[in-house]
Amino acid sequence: MEHITLLIGIVIVTALVFDFTNGFHDTANAMATTISTGALKPKTAVAMSAVLNLVGAFLSIEVAKTISSGIIDESSGIRPEVIFAGLVGAIIWNLLTWLAGLPSSSSHALMGGLLGATVASAGIGAVNGGTVVMKVLIPAVAAPLVAGLAALFATRLTYRAAGKADEQQTAKGYRTGQITSAALVSLAHGTNDAQKTMGVITLALITGGVIAPQADPPTWVIVSAGLAIALGTYLGGWRIIRTMGNGITDIKPPQGFAAQTSAAVTILASSHIGFSLSTTHVCSGAVMGSGLGRKGGIVRWSTAARMVAGWGLTLPAAGIVAAGAALLAQQGDWGVSTVAVLAVAVGAGIWLLSRRQPVDHTNVNDATLPGSSEPEPAGVVTAALRTVAPPPAAAAVHAKAASAAEAGDGNTQGAPEGVPEGVPAAAQHADA
DSSP states (O other): OOOOOOOOOHHHHHHOOOOOOOOHHHHHHHHHHHTTTTTTTTTHHHHHHHHHHHHHSSOOOHHHHHHTSSSSSGGOOOHHHHHHHHHHHHHHHHHHHTTTTTTOOOHHHHHHHHHHHHHHHHHHHHHHHHHHHIIHHHHHHHHHHHHHHHHHHHHHHHHHHHTOHHHHHHHHHHHHHHHHHHHHHHHHHHHHHHHHHHHHHHHHHHHHTTTOOOOOHHHHHHHHHHHHHHHHHOOOHHHHIIIIISSOOOOHHHHHHHHHHHHHHHHHHHHHHOOOOOHHHHHHHHHHHHHSTTTTHHHHHHHHHHHHHHHHHHHHHHHOOOHHHHHHHTTTTTHHHHHHHHHHHHHHHHHHTTTOOOOOOOTTTTTTTTTTHHHHHHHHHHHHHHHHOOOOEEEHHHHHHHHHHHHHTTOOOOTTTTTTSSSSSHHHHOOO
């Protein structure tokens, strides 16, 4: 067994940086609906998620094997600098989409980065195309559909089971259920996503001759990957939590419970069979399904369309950045140093831009999106649907407000700016 060289050490550190960005980028997957419905306070939610991400990292290594010995041919001459370039492409895409508050896939950013760097350095023959199609691309399409349909039917079943029970009385029970299901999603996220970094580090150790081909991740790799993703999760990707919790649909406690349970089952099942799917795709699909499952619920298709466009761009965008980084890194030590300096500069620039419109646990449930002072627009499809199927709760509140105005109650004092006279703020909030 050879010693770990400086280059392999750089790759390991970069992989853990990616794992950290994966943590705060994907916190929304487990905790966005829990935070938006008030089931848990924001800081409590991310702390719980961080602990369970760490625990989940020790439950399986099947996905790590897919990364370390599945999508790339280990015998094709891939060197550690190529893996380093792939990680740089994934990190930059993660940071850009975090800045935009876009729930894109950290998993696909990593896949795209590794594939782009590999093709640029060793050619398309170094990629195991069958594995990529069967364990990456097909799950990418199928997972959000499966989770979305499961959440849709689970939401309808949940509301039917509740029957005519008072919504306020049942909400407390559903919030408790949300905490349990959110914990399950966090555990599943650690099981699936932390393994991807384990796989990358293991691949770097194999290509550097440190461990034997086909070897399982060493224990220290599992521990370090689990800690890195847990720390990132605890810091919280508040911009993406805001989009996931408030930008796709108006989440009620029964919907949040149904969405998170459906997502957790999908993720855990895929981890068991080694599918490297995106937890972002799964959880986003489940949230959309829960929005469609509630009578009167509306999905904000404008936000959903931006998310899907981001999903489609993730693989090629991360791959292009990684390919350029690989060509530069292969020039020698100066090339690796240049890539590292550029990556740090880009990351610092993105962080400085984020400070212009900060989002944290104090404003994560605000109705506006990052970079804007206006609420999220409904979009053409949503506006059309609202004309034929307005949410019942909102209609009832408006009718009550109109009756009160005719009776001369005049209960309009304290209405915020922009609220029509005679309509209480609660009615406006319900219709947002």
